[in-house]
Amino acid sequence: DAGVTQSPTHLIKTRGQQVTLRCSPKSGHDTVSWYQQALGQGPQFIFQYYEEEERQRGNFPDRFSGHQFPNYSSELNVNALLLGDSALYLCASSDPGQGGRANVLTFGAGSRLTVL
Amino acid sequence: AQSVTQPDIHITVSEGASLELRCNYSYGATPYLFWYVQSPGQGLQLLLKYFSGDTLVQGIKGFEAEFKRSQSSFNLRKPSVHWSDAAEYFCLGQGAGSYQLTFGKGTKLSVIP
Numbered sequence: 001d002a003g004v005t006q007s008p009t010h011l012i013k014t015r016g017q018q019v020t021l022r023c024s025p026k027s028g029h030d031t032v033s034w035y036q037q038a039l040g041q042g043p044q045f046i047f048q049y050y051e052e053e054e055r056q057r058g059n060f061p062d063r064f065s066g067h068q069f070p071n072y073s074s075e076l077n078v079n080a081l082l083l084g085d086s087a088l089y090l091c092a093s094s095d096p097g098q099g100g101r102a103n104v105l106t107f108g109a110g111s112r113l114t115v116l
Numbered sequence: 117a118q119s120v121t122q123p124d125i126h127i128t129v130s131e132g133a134s135l136e137l138r139c140n141y142s143y144g145a146t147p148y149l150f151w152y153v154q155s156p157g158q159g160l161q162l163l164l165k166y167f168s169g170d171t172l173v174q175g176i177k178g179f180e181a182e183f184k185r186s187q188s189s190f191n192l193r194k195p196s197v198h199w200s201d202a203a204e205y206f207c208l209g210q211g212a213g214s215y216q217l218t219f220g221k222g223t224k225l226s227v228i229p
């Protein structure tokens with residue numbers, strides 16, 4: 001059973017560019033969340049997608065946007081990249097049927113973005 | 117504001133010794149609580165979770181955690197640490213009415229052979 005898959009695993013961009021990261025959720029999961037993990041820090045919540053809509057958003061600027069497709073896969077887009085956007089971007093999927101409202105997350109290995 | 121605090125940034129223990137990693141939470145009501153482990157080059161893996169009920173929760177790899185409402189704590193324990201337990205451990209909380217999981221800053225565990 002494939003878990004959460006993310007692509008690309010590594011990428012390098014320059015300031016001002018735009019980037020798209022992709023995520024396929026675990027089979028049977030319909031909810032996707034995105035997190036940013038800066039070096040040496042705990043992951044920070046960016047947003048969560050459910051039924052192709054952004055259900056909740058963390059404290060990130062509008063430069064960060066996303067999309068969920070009918071097959072539940074998701075993309076994270078970041079525009080006008082800044083040096084501070086360099087981080088590991090984690091995708092996690094969950095099945096809202098587990099424990100009611102509780103999010104029991106299955107994480108992917110992440111996409112490491114370096115902004116020069 | 118809702119938050120999760122892990123007071124210890126780095127802990128070193130000898131192999132075979134017992135382990136306790138601390139986690140404190142600040143939420144208006146009892147949150148859902150989780151512990152995850154992140155090993156180098158690997159994704160975050162769920163160790164255990166607490167939703168309600170029995171305050172002592174058993175997880176994978178011999179870990180357990182105890183929810184203490186009076187202390188707003190959810191500490192992770194293991195009676196005997198193995199060298200393969202060296203990793204970073206994160207405590208997470210999810211508040212009522214929210215879909216957001218908030219991470220603590222993590223505790224890095226080193227194990228001395």
